[in-house]
Amino acid sequence: MLTLDLVERPFTDRGSRLLVMARSDGLWIARAAYETELAETTVLTGLRIHGSSGEELPVTAASPTEVTFAGGVSLMFADPDTLVLAGSDARATWTTAVGESCALDLDGCHVLIGPAGGSWLEAEVRSAAEERWRLWADRLPPVRADLRERALMAWWTLHVNLLSIDGSEGVVPSKYGYVGLWNWDSVFHALALRHADPDLARAQLDAFLNHQLPDGQLPDVVHDRGVLAETSDLPRSDHERLAQHVGSARGAGLPTAPLPVPVTKPPLMAWAVWKIHQVSPDRAYLARVYPKLVAAQRWWFTGSDPDGDGLPEYLHPYSSGLDDSPVWDFGSSGALPCLASYLVVQYHCLAEIALALDFADQAAVWRAEATDLLARFIRLRWSGTRFTTVVGGRPVPVRTPMELMPLFTGRLPAEIAQRLHADLLSPEFWADRPVPTVAFTDPAFEPEAMWRGPVWLNVNYLLIEGLSRSGFPEAAADLRERTLSMVRDGGGLYEYWNPLTGRRAGRATPGFGWSSALFVDLACSAEAAP
Template structure:
């Protein structure tokens, strides 16, 4: 283990921690609190500063809406360095939104179930952490019930996302097919992200027009889920998002059993879990591609593209041994060449692959962490070690960037780290890689 690298990772987290009890992903580029970032950040803090780990989780959960919804960004501070900010999103349009914490009206993958379980795994004082979990676990459960009650429109155990930002994989080439069905207006606005990062590494202006248009539609209906499901041009069942829900369900069941006396809740979670797992395997698995794919509810068909999200079901109970073997085979065949680091965010053999542009090809440490956990759980220890070692090597060689070039020989730049520098979840999950078995 590199003590120097570990010290640098801790410094990134400590420097990004804010007085309000939350951690920004990266200075300048991302000045607020992001939902799934905070989960991974808490995991890193848990190894050396339990108080900050708890505060990180508590702060994001405090912004939960009355219907169980947890927003993807909470605007704790006033700043004009990020667009679109709270004035564009207008979360107050929803009658059950938080009156104390302005936010977006979108969410992100539900990671907090398994994050709470990992906090318990890491904690030296198990009783103290269990008391913390007992205090907050119902909020996470309510978030899961929000999804099943409001986002599972066909009652098949699969929840929808209505915006690409909800997926976490913001500008994936998968969404290109959906953009072709839309013709949003040309918005006039000042981009903030491209003042911090090379525009070649970020979504285009026209992509942002699509993003803002979908938000405007949601605002038109006051962020009402039923109306959004009826009117949003973007309505997708995402394998990563649903996997995070399934994995978090499993963690909640184990934690509730540990706490005791929660038979009704665990029974309900098991019922939803079985439905979700069945839905993933019958609707989202593509036999020809040997991977899980996204389903476009608007067009009523699968989106037949392989990305890193396609393999995340490994980090869950979803794939049986046969499907797990198919996933591993597909990953190695398309993503696993000796000239590449694992795991690119989009199929490197596809014409839409871009090794430098956000979610169109680069490696992301948070997805690698999930793949590592999943491969290890399914017994693919050698491949799990490769992903872990690739992740550590990318950070060691390039720094704590937001995302990384998957090519081992990069002809386009001296440094293969892109996006935000001193990025919090890169640091947090590197800490977990270095300090966990």
């Protein structure tokens, strides 16, 4: 049975913005909101339960269905907006967000938070909560016995991170501030959901395809108040943080462009659509999204290639997904080797989709485009020993696994693929818990700092697939096993991990969506492996 610690794993429910957490003065309840600290959305604090003699009744357990106190008192979700306390001969006390002291005598099932006047029966509320969780838990795909406990935690995380955003249900990265749908995250969330609910997996992608801009660009974020698709949409706090960080090494600073800069995420949408289709074919869906995927692919070459060399660039650090990578210390836009790699794979996925739709001529065009792009990328960026990262028009010295990401294409010349494979398995990137987001040997390596050293599961996941595509199955299996072991033994589902300790790094957010999703998907592939 999954237990919640009410710290990293709060008591919450699918569709609910409410989080119940433990503090020294009792339970604390806050409401999750986009780009807002929970301290700013406090609903109540100091929730305590007292027995008939005035003694405090401590929390004895917390599960996905209820928080239980000594004396038979329970806290449960009657619906996403309604928390109830159930019990008898007890008294609840708390303080509201405005400092008002409140009390409630328990002699049945009472609304603590939610619409006034509700009538709830304890047995019915508990039964409904248990059924909601059971129906979801039973859909966890098969995983090895040693991975099941962490996989169940990951599956619960995906369950409770499902919220209504812009009128559709999507997995938010975390209810700790990340309350919206991020483009890259939603792609990875869909990979796990495809095993249990392909329609829900497709809905994660539709959230962005349905908000595609007229020129083909896909937005970065879909949130309660709209979308984030350019720098003018960024919250003020993001501008301030980037001004302190980006370009710091060379004094480049943020661009002072007269027009807003597009903000998106790396192009993996067609790849995700095709992976879902392979598990659950839906030709009608392919027909509906194919034109959108084509437009999104073309946008990178028409709207994100400022020097016209045929190798698109990330025009903003956020578009890379690698927000705080030290490569951005050298400027605020650039071409990382991962981008061309993703675009090559996207072309091949478009070809597969075109063939499924009986568009053989278009499939041939996409395959030719993929071949041309890969050849151009090798000609312009392969130094003979590594793929170069170009930021601000100049190669940068920082070594990151993004220069290994061309393995993801599965179509490199053998000698180049062998060199990248050797680099990955060298002391620069390989250890008990690979792969650091900056090489272990690089002066910029910081094991606790976001994107400056910690392990991120999406990077490992893409490299695992890349190793398999490129003919290195043993290395792929080894990296998968090391990644699964790190998460299994590391204490939780974090945003990122310290590669030296295998524990939560720095300010990494707990209960993180894509870490949960990719752990489940990798655990599924480990179960299926011979």
